[in-house]
Amino acid sequence: MKKRLPQLQAQATVASTVPDSRVTSIAVSSQKGGVGKTTVSINLAHAFASAGTKTLLIDADPQGSVGLSLTRQSRLLTGFYDYLANPQITIEQLIIPTRLPTFSLMASGQASDYESGSGGMGAHLARVRSLIRSVAAQGFDLCLIDTAAGLFGVSGDVISSVDAIMIPQQSEPLGIRSVPKLLEGLNRLRVMNPRLSVLGICLTMVQHDLLESTEAAAALRQLLPPEMMLQTQIPRDGLFVRASARGLPAGALPEGAAAQQIFQSLRAEIETKLNPHSNFQPRPF
Amino acid sequence: MDPIHTWLDPAAVRELADRLLNPSPQTANAPTGMGFNDSFVGFEAEASAAEQATPLASATFSARLTSFADWLRQDFATTGIFILDNEGGLAMSDGKHESLHNLARSLAPSRSLTPSLNAPVHLKIAAKMNLVLIPTQPTNPRFLIAALMPELPGPSTFQRILESFPTP
Ligand SMILES: Nc1ncnc2c1ncn2[C@@H]1O[C@H](COP(=O)(O)OP(=O)(O)O)[C@@H](O)[C@H]1O
Ligand SMILES: [Mg+2]
Numbered sequence: 001m002k003k004r005l006p007q008l009q010a011q012a013t014v015a016s017t018v019p020d021s022r023v024t025s026i027a028v029s030s031q032k033g034g035v036g037k038t039t040v041s042i043n044l045a046h047a048f049a050s051a052g053t054k055t056l057l058i059d060a061d062p063q064g065s066v067g068l069s070l071t072r073q074s075r076l077l078t079g080f081y082d083y084l085a086n087p088q089i090t091i092e093q094l095i096i097p098t099r100l101p102t103f104s105l106m107a108s109g110q111a112s113d114y115e116s117g118s119g120g121m122g123a124h125l126a127r128v129r130s131l132i133r134s135v136a137a138q139g140f141d142l143c144l145i146d147t148a149a150g151l152f153g154v155s156g157d158v159i160s161s162v163d164a165i166m167i168p169q170q171s172e173p174l175g176i177r178s179v180p181k182l183l184e185g186l187n188r189l190r191v192m193n194p195r196l197s198v199l200g201i202c203l204t205m206v207q208h209d210l211l212e213s214t215e216a217a218a219a220l221r222q223l224l225p226p227e228m229m230l231q232t233q234i235p236r237d238g239l240f241v242r243a244s245a246r247g248l249p250a251g252a253l254p255e256g257a258a259a260q261q262i263f264q265s266l267r268a269e270i271e272t273k274l275n276p277h278s279n280f281q282p283r284p285f
Numbered sequence: 286m287d288p289i290h291t292w293l294d295p296a297a298v299r300e301l302a303d304r305l306l307n308p309s310p311q312t313a314n315a316p317t318g319m320g321f322n323d324s325f326v327g328f329e330a331e332a333s334a335a336e337q338a339t340p341l342a343s344a345t346f347s348a349r350l351t352s353f354a355d356w357l358r359q360d361f362a363t364t365g366i367f368i369l370d371n372e373g374g375l376a377m378s379d380g381k382h383e384s385l386h387n388l389a390r391s392l393a394p395s396r397s398l399t400p401s402l403n404a405p406v407h408l409k410i411a412a413k414m415n416l417v418l419i420p421t422q423p424t425n426p427r428f429l430i431a432a433l434m435p436e437l438p439g440p441s442t443f444q445r446i447l448e449s450f451p452t453p
Contacts, residue, residue, distance in 0.1 A: 122391025160391065180293055183301035190305065191408060192391060198305045223295055228302045 023136035024274060025143040025162040026199070031182045033149035035175065036168040036204035037061075039240050041146035044270075046249035047263035049103035054141045056095065059108040060158055061148040079109025083131055084124045084154070086111075091134040104140075124157045125192075132161055151185040160192040164274065166199040166230065171206040171217045179220065199273050200228050202266065205236040232266040349451035350377040356449065357432055361442070364414065365433035376428060385416055389431040407437055419443065421450045 028041045038061070045057035060080050077096065083089050096105045135143045145162065147155040159165055167182065169175060179201070190196050201224070207213040213236075221229050234240075239259055243250040251260030350368060354377060357363040365385075367378040373390045388408070407417045415437055419430040430450065438446060 122387040122389075125391040157391070177293070180298050180301065183298065183305060186305055187301060188408060191406060223298060224302050225299065225306060227306050 023132065023140050023143050024164070025132050025135070025145065026270070027145045027147055027155075027159050027162045027165045028168065029147045029151065029155055029159055029165055030149060030167050030169065031151060031178045031185065032170075032175065035149075035170045036234060037149070038146050039244065040166075040168045040202060040204060040234065040266075041144055042244070043240075043249045043251060043259065043263045044266055045142075045144045046100070046103060046251055047260070047267040048142050048144070049100050050251070050260075051264070051267060052102060054102050054139060056104045056106060056135055056138075056140045056143045058106040058143065058145045060145050060154065062108050063148065077107035077109065079107035080131075081111040081154075082109040084111065084127050087127075091131065091138060095138065122157065122160075122192075124154055125160055128154075128157045128161045151182075151189060156189060159186075159189050159196065162193070162196065164197040164199050166270070167201045168204045168234075169201045169220070171203045171213045171220075171233070173212055173216045173219075176216050176220050179224075197274070198228070199270055200230045202230040202232065202234065204234040206233045207236045230266065230269055232262060232269055234262060234266075346451065346453045347377065353449060353451055354379060357446070361432070361438065361446075362435050363432045364435070367431050369429040369431065371427045371429075382433060385410075385431065385433075389416065389418060389429065419446055422447060 028037050028044070030037055041057060045055050049055040058080055062081060077094075078089065079094055083091070083094060094106045094109075096107065098105060132143060143162075145158050147158050149155070151159060165186070169179070186196075186198065201220070203217050203220070205213075206217055217233065237250075237259070239250050239253065239256065243253050243256065243259075246253070249263075250256045251263060253259075354363075354366045354368075357366055365379060365382045367382070367386060367389070368376045369386075369389060370376045375386065378386075407415045410416050410433065413435040415434050417430075417432045417434050417437060419432070419438075421428045421430065428450070430446065
C-alpha cells in the first residue's frame, strides 16, 4: 500500500501541472545551532519512513551531520550543495538508499564554497524549488530538510520553498531568548512564501530533573499560542548521542523503543497538523 | 521565578506568533496578485548574466529611468534604487545594494505582475529602511522598481510612482 501524506492535495490539483506527484516538504530550522535540528531530522524522518511514508531526508547543512551520522562516507558524496552549484546534476545522482526501503538520504555534498549565507537570499531559490519538484517526481511523499542554523542564505531559500517548517528549540532559559527574533525572521520569510505552514516549536533536550529546563519549557508554552508549540517534547538522553555515533536513528537501536515512541508521536502530531481533517476523510490510496 | 517575562514583551511576542499562525494576507486576498505561489520559481535568468544592464534598454529610456530614480530620491528620501526587467535583468541601478538584487528577483512574481494591490510588497531591512518592490503597469515590457525607502508609500504615493514610471 502506498501511503501518502494527504494534506494540501486539493490545492495541489489546482497548482500542479504534474498530477499525483505531490510531495510534502518540511524544513527543520532554527536561528541557533546545536539545538537538536539534525537529531530531530534524522529521527523524525526515520519515524515517517517506518510508518510507511516514502521519505527523503536532505542534509542542507554543509557543517551538518545527517550524512556523517547515517553514511560513513558522506563527505565524498555528491549532494545538495552540488545540486545548487551545478545545473547539470540531476536528482537521481544524489539519492542514497538505506536499509529501510521507504527511507532515502541526500548528503550535503562537497561544494564548499556554497557554505550557507553565501550568495545572499534568493540566490538559490529557483534551484531549491526545482529540487523539490524533482523530489516529487521521484515519488517521495515527504521531503524533510535539515538546514544550517539561521534564517538567511540557503536556509532562507529553503524555508521560502517548503510547505511547512518546524523549529527545534532547546529547553533552557537562554535558548528561549532567541524566540522573538525567530518569530520576526519567520514573518519576514513568509512574505516570500505566504503558504508556509508553521508546524511549531518542538522543545528538545528537555531535562525533567532540572528545574531550569522544565521551567523554561513551561514558560514558553505559557507565552506562545498553543498551536505554535508541538506537544511532543524530546528529552535529553545520551541515547541520541550514542545512536548518532553508530550511524543510526535512535529508534533503530535495541534500547531505542522509547525514543521511537516519542518520534512516532511527533510524526502523528505533524500529520494531524498538516491535515486537520484526516480523521474524517478516506485516505487516498 | 518567571524565567521569561522579565526580559521580553509577551504581548509583542504573541502578536508575532499569531501573525505566523494566521493565513498570510498575500494568500488571503491576492491569490493572483504578487504571484508568490507554487508555480513561482523566480526569474530564470542566471544571476551573472542578469547583473549586466540589459542591452535592450534604449539610451533615451535609460536616461528617463535615471531621472525617474532622481525624482524618487528627492521626493521620497529613497536611499537606493534599482530596476529589474521582466527577465530579472538589471535595467537600471545606482550601483548600491547589489546584495539585494537577488532578493528582489526572488520576490518578484514571474507571471502575474500587477499593480492593483493597495500596498507594494516590502521587506524591512533595518530600522528606517524598507525594500519596497513596485511592479509597473502591466504594459509590455514590464519592470520591477526596487527602492529602499524609510517609510512605506501609501496608496496615493504608490499610484504616483506608478504613473511617473517612464514608458520604454
Ligand atoms: N535529545 C537529545 N539528548 C541528548 N543529546 C542531544 C539531543 N539532541 C541533540 N543532542 C546532541 O546535541 C548536539 C547538537 O545536536 P544537533 O542535533 O547536531 O543540533 P543542530 O543540528 O541544531 O546543530 C549533538 O551532539 C547531539 O548529539
Ligand atoms: Mg545540524
